Amino acid sequence: MKSSQTKENSNTKAPKRTDTNYTTGGHRYWRGWVPLTSGRKMVYGKDYGEWVRKRDEIIRQDALGIVTTASLFGDAFHQWFTNIVANREIKDSTLCEYERLWLHNIKPDLITGCKLFDIKTIDVQQFISRRKAIGASDSKIKQVMKLMGSFFRYAHSEGYIHRNPMANLPRVKPTKASKIIVFSDDEIARLLSAAEGNRLRFLFYIALGTGARDGELSALDHGDIEGGILHITKTATTKRVEEGKGVYAIGDPKSESGFRDIPLSDTVLREYEIHLVRQRDEYTRMGRGNLLPGSAIFENGRRSRMRTSDFRRALISLCAAADVTYRKFHTLRHTFITKLLQSGEPLVVVKDLAGHSKIEQTMAYVHVEDDNKVRAAASIENIFKISM
Numbered sequence: 001m002k003s004s005q006t007k008e009n010s011n012t013k014a015p016k017r018t019d020t021n022y023t024t025g026g027h028r029y030w031r032g033w034v035p036l037t038s039g040r041k042m043v044y045g046k047d048y049g050e051w052v053r054k055r056d057e058i059i060r061q062d063a064l065g066i067v068t069t070a071s072l073f074g075d076a077f078h079q080w081f082t083n084i085v086a087n088r089e090i091k092d093s094t095l096c097e098y099e100r101l102w103l104h105n106i107k108p109d110l111i112t113g114c115k116l117f118d119i120k121t122i123d124v125q126q127f128i129s130r131r132k133a134i135g136a137s138d139s140k141i142k143q144v145m146k147l148m149g150s151f152f153r154y155a156h157s158e159g160y161i162h163r164n165p166m167a168n169l170p171r172v173k174p175t176k177a178s179k180i181i182v183f184s185d186d187e188i189a190r191l192l193s194a195a196e197g198n199r200l201r202f203l204f205y206i207a208l209g210t211g212a213r214d215g216e217l218s219a220l221d222h223g224d225i226e227g228g229i230l231h232i233t234k235t236a237t238t239k240r241v242e243e244g245k246g247v248y249a250i251g252d253p254k255s256e257s258g259f260r261d262i263p264l265s266d267t268v269l270r271e272y273e274i275h276l277v278r279q280r281d282e283y284t285r286m287g288r289g290n291l292l293p294g295s296a297i298f299e300n301g302r303r304s305r306m307r308t309s310d311f312r313r314a315l316i317s318l319c320a321a322a323d324v325t326y327r328k329f330h331t332l333r334h335t336f337i338t339k340l341l342q343s344g345e346p347l348v349v350v351k352d353l354a355g356h357s358k359i360e361q362t363m364a365y366v367h368v369e370d371d372n373k374v375r376a377a378a379s380i381e382n383i384f385k386i387s388m
Contacts, residue, residue, distance in 0.1 A: 022379050034159075036062045041117075043159040054159040073119055074112025077102070080300030083182040091254055093215075093237035096246055098147055104145045105131065107363040116155065121165045124148070145169075182366055187324045194322035200314050202275035203298055203333070203387070206230070209268040211336030211354050214308040214329050216258075219250045223275070223293030228269055230262045232355065236308065248307055337365045 017019075021027035022044075030051040033040045036058070043058060047053030071079075081102055086095065103144040106112065111119070111127045131141050149166050156164045183191065188208065195201040207217060210230055218236035225231075237251050238246035253259055264272070279299070280291050296305040312329050319326040333354075340350045341362075 015048045017047060017052075017263055019048040020046075034058055042162065044162060045159070058159060063167070071116050071160075072112060073116045074107060075110070076116045076155065077106065077148075077151055080154060084154065085150075091237075091250065092239040092246075092249065093235075093254060096238045097143075101144050101147050103135065105140065105283055106148065117161055119161070119165050121167075121169055124165050124169055155315075180338065181331055181336050182338045183324070183327070183331060187322075188335070190322040190324055194318055198318070199278065200298070202271045203311065203314065205268050205271040206264075206316065207329070207332040208336055209265055210262045211260070211333045211340075213333060214311050214357075216253070217298065217311065218306060218308050220289065220296055220297040222295050225264070225272060226299075228264050230264055232258065232260050232262065236305075240345050252356070255357045257352075258355045260352060260355050263352055334365070337362070341365055 015030075020030050022029045022031045025197070029044050029046060030048040031042060032051060032055075033043045033244040034043045034055045041058065043054050044049060045054055081099070085098060101222070109127055109130060111123060114123060128141060128145070131144065136144075145166070151167050152161070152164045154267070155161045191204060192201075195204050203217065206212065207214075212220075212232060213235065213237040215237055216232050219234045220230075224233070232253070234250050235258065236248060236250055239251075276291070279295075279297075283289065283291050298306040298311075300306050300310060315329050315332075318324075318327055337350060337354050340353070341347075347359060347362055347366075350365075351359050354362060356362050
């Protein structure tokens with residue numbers, strides 16, 4: 001009996017690279033168990049050749065302790081982020097944003113304690129429900145889902161899971177888009193009046209007069225204003241150095257549309273001259289020599305470049321002094337774009353000045369005011385008068 005079994009095994013042909021041994025959903029695959037340090041794992045490939053490649057990679061990663069069948073979702077996600085995402089060629093600001101999504105939205109949730117292999121669509125749906133229950137916005141949930149979706153696609157392609165639990169997940173139903181908030185004319189007047197004598201008065205003028213983002217304003221040097229033109233060629237961002245830690249750095253804008261020239265109005269130029277005189281006086285008092293083209297336009301009391309967080313605190317103080325409800329610093333940019341559109345400037349011009357990569361981003365600022373609706377209704381009435 002023993003010799004017969006040996007003879008049978010010797011006649012078994014090794015599978016070809018294109019062979020399959022399993023059919024599901026009308027598709028053929030090769031599947032087989034892969035031994036791991038913590039047990040074994042069923043791995044799928046479109047054919048035997050792909051299955052072998054996945055098997056070898058899983059065994060390699062298992063030896064390194066990256067992912068196993070017993071891995072919790074949180075551990076596997078962290079390993080993926082550290083070893084795969086962090087080594088991709090992406091902007092530092094984008095990497096930091098991904099990490100914040102992980103640390104503040106995914107990691108604290110119950111789903112991180114689930115075994116990766118056992119996660120089902122209902123688990124992801126419950127995760128979404130928990131995020132909504134604590135007040136997460138639709139846009140934030142969408143960002144988190146995009147990141148998690150990338151992870152599950154990776155886990156599925158590597159054979160760590162048999163089925164992507166997000167494949168049939170219903171899309172997050174967006175709530176009605178809220179109107180973009182801006183500062184009213186009265187609020188702008190009160191803010192600028194309260195900024196009289198403030199060493200950062202020019203910050204609020206250039207923010208309202210150019211719509212520049214806070215990171216772009218932080219990165220500004222005096223050489224960036226030339227001939228009445230503001231040249232935006234860089235932005236301040238946080239560069240990741242390790243998990244949860246980063247360094248403030250100056251780099252290129254996130255997209256080509258971020259590079260732009262913005263003509264400065266007479267009022268903004270006049271405020272710049274005032275700011276320049278004040279800053280030169282500060283340099284003289286501090287014994288720092290001459291103000292150079294490479295010197296930061298906005299510096300703090302320690303003579304170092306101001307950060308976006310400094311701008312936020314400055315606006316909080318200014319709003320309090322002006323008795324104006326505080327809104328995010330980005331509201332100054334919203335106000336600039338909205339005012340241009342209300343003045344009748346062409347969409348494409350506003351798009352270029354704002355540094356938007358798509359015209360749809362600019363169109364989000366187009367509001368139909370009630371007065372315009374009344375005038376439109378009157379125009380329609382004129383149609384009927386013609387026929388009378």
